[in-house]
Amino acid sequence: MDKPITPTSPKGLGLAVAAAQLALALSWTVYVVFLPALAAQAGLPPRAVLWLLVVDQAVFVLADYACGVASDRVLALHRRLAPWLAGATVLSAAAFLALPWLAPQGSPAVFVAVTLLWTATSSALRAPPLNLIGRHAAKPAQPGLVALAMLGLGLAAAVAPWLALWLKGADARWPFVCASAGVVLAALALAWAERHAAPRPVAASTPSQPPAAASRWLLLLAAALLAALALQLHTSLNAAAQFRRFVAADALPLWLPVFWAVFNLALWPAMKLAPKLGELRLVAAGAALGAAAAAVALAAPSLHVLVGAQALAGAAWAAMLAGGFMAALALGHVGREGRFSGAVSSSLAGASMLRLMLVASGTAAALREAGGGLLDALPVLLWGGAALLLAWALRSAARPTGSARAT
Numbered sequence: 255m256d257k258p259i260t261p262t263s264p265k266g267l268g269l270a271v272a273a274a275q276l277a278l279a280l281s282w283t284v285y286v287v288f289l290p291a292l293a294a295q296a297g298l299p300p301r302a303v304l305w306l307l308v309v310d311q312a313v314f315v316l317a318d319y320a321c322g323v324a325s326d327r328v329l330a331l332h333r334r335l336a337p338w339l340a341g342a343t344v345l346s347a348a349a350f351l352a353l354p355w356l357a358p359q360g361s362p363a364v365f366v367a368v369t370l371l372w373t374a375t376s377s378a379l380r381a382p383p384l385n386l387i388g389r390h391a392a393k394p395a396q397p398g399l400v401a402l403a404m405l406g407l408g409l410a411a412a413v414a415p416w417l418a419l420w421l422k423g424a425d426a427r428w429p430f431v432c433a434s435a436g437v438v439l440a441a442l443a444l445a446w447a448e449r450h451a452a453p454r455p456v457a458a459s460t461p462s463q464p465p466a467a468a469s470r471w472l473l474l475l476a477a478a479l480l481a482a483l484a485l486q487l488h489t490s491l492n493a494a495a496q497f498r499r500f501v502a503a504d505a506l507p508l509w510l511p512v513f514w515a516v517f518n519l520a521l522w523p524a525m526k527l528a529p530k531l532g533e534l535r536l537v538a539a540g541a542a543l544g545a546a547a548a549a550v551a552l553a554a555p556s557l558h559v560l561v562g563a564q565a566l567a568g569a570a571w572a573a574m575l576a577g578g579f580m581a582a583l584a585l586g587h588v589g590r591e592g593r594f595s596g597a598v599s600s601s602l603a604g605a606s607m608l609r610l611m612l613v614a615s616g617t618a619a620a621l622r623e624a625g626g627g628l629l630d631a632l633p634v635l636l637w638g639g640a641a642l643l644l645a646w647a648l649r650s651a652a653r654p655t656g657s658a659r660a661t
Contacts, residue, residue: 267390268399270440270447271383272406277440278379279410280417281350281433287418288354288426295357296365304614306366310373311607315600317377322596325382326589329389335382336445342378343441347434349375354426379437381596383444388583388591390451397525397580404521404576412514415507471585471594474534475601477643481541481574482605484636488548488567489513490609491618492630500557512561516568524573525580533581538644540573545637552630570637 286307293303321342328338349372356365387399421429489510497509528536547567554560578598586594612618621629 265399265402267386267447267451268402270443271387271399271403273443274379274383274437274440275403275406276410277406277433277436278376279407280413281376281437283410283414283417284421284429284433285350285353287421288429292353292357292426293365295360297360297362298365301614304610306369308607308610308614309370311603311610313370313373314377314380314603315607317374318380318599318603319593319596321377322381322385322592322594322599325385325592325596326586329385329592330589334448335386336441336448339378339382340441340445342375343437346372346375346378347438350437351430351434354430376437377599379441381599382592384579384583384595385592386444386448386451388587388595390448394529396583397528397576398522400576400580400583401521401525404572404579405518407575408514408518408521408572412511412518415510419507473643473647474581475597477537477541477640477647478578478598478601479604480636480643481537481544481578481640482602483608484544484548484633484640485571485574486605486609487629487636488544488551488633491613492551492633493564495622496551496554496560496630497557499554500560509561509564512564513568513571516565517572520569520572521576524569524576527573528577528580533577533584534644534648536577537574537581538641538648540570540577541637541641541644544570544574545634545641548630548633548637552627552634574640 289306290300290303293306294300298306325335325338329335332338349368352368353365353372356368359365384400384403387396387403391399493510493513494506497506501509524536524540531539544567547563547570551560551563551567554563579595582594582598583591586592609618612621618629
């Protein structure tokens with residue numbers, strides 16, 4: 255008989271991490287919905303909005319890794335991460351809450367500065383909560399807990415189109431209040447879960463990686479960047495255009511969440527496969543499956559085929575994302591879980607930054623207008639490239655010394 259889910263159980267820890275990911279992702283949706291209006295009130299030109307989003311992601315690239323490393327050090331010194339997370343989250347929530355009140359003051363510099371403060375401090379709820387899973391959960395329980403954590407992201411992405419429609423034209427202040435309260439409550443849930451979680455040994459010092467292992471890790475991060483960029487292009491730039499071949503624009507909120515709905519459903523079976531295949535093989539298989547799904551979506555002859563391709567791509571991304579974070583926790587155990595998880599999270603932010611740069615610079619629109627299907631084909635090439643890089647890394651890891659095999 256399963257044990258009840260409580261904040262003191264492993265599943266309770268996973269749910270607390272999922273709540274943090276959900277609250278943070280929903281706050282980002284609120285921010286993106288209201289940013290054009292708030293930026294205009296603050297005196298920023300319309301063209302600056304997309305570039306501000308680019309800068310936000312650049313901050314995430316740096317802050318995600320820095321917060322991951324900091325979480326390792328905090329745990330090594332104090333054995334508790336929650337007080338640090340709570341402090342950073344309260345500061346982040348205060349900065350976020352201030353935005354709709356600061357914007358009407360008409361100071362672009364202050365608005366941008368507070369926005370970047372929120373971005374940097376919100377990284378405390380991106381990779382560091384996964385560190386708690388790596389430190390407190392037994393190895394057999396970790397795949398399921400990572401799946402729960404990723405479920406928070408998937409749910410937020412699935413409801414984002416509907417949330418954007420619902421918030422359209424609303425007063426920005428109340429959504430910002432609710433989103434700020436949500437991230438603070440999520441941080442409190444993490445603190446409660448960590449306080450009652452079973453302690454795990456933390457390494458006082460961790461030997462540096464041998465050069466061969468370090469080079470393979472960089473290869474894996476490159477694959478993560480390619481896979482994440484493929485996701486960004488597929489879901490944010492290509493999916494709507496592909497569905498528009500078969501449905502009207504006002505029906506897009508019904509069809510776009512198909513990818514994320516199947517992503518959520520596929521997380522659990524993907525995590526069941528992780529111990530059998532190995533985390534990196536799971537990611538490689540997911541990337542290959544994603545490339546195939548994107549190729550089918552590119553040439554889908556009907557709505558039914560396109561829906562099937564989007565569903566398959568969602569399942570593939572579930573394997574890639576959850577498997578990638580599982581690999582990071584495994585490679586970082588014990589003592590560097592935050593560093594490795596932060597590096598993966600930075601790769602995801604880097605991919606989002608590149609996609610936004612393509613949009614802000616007009617490159618994406620130019621590629622779409624030029625025709626030829628290059629923009630639609632890029633996810634196929636990127637996911638396929640990620641699969642090849644991972645296959646190469648796995649093959650090279652099977653050859654060298656015993657320590658490399660263990661890694």
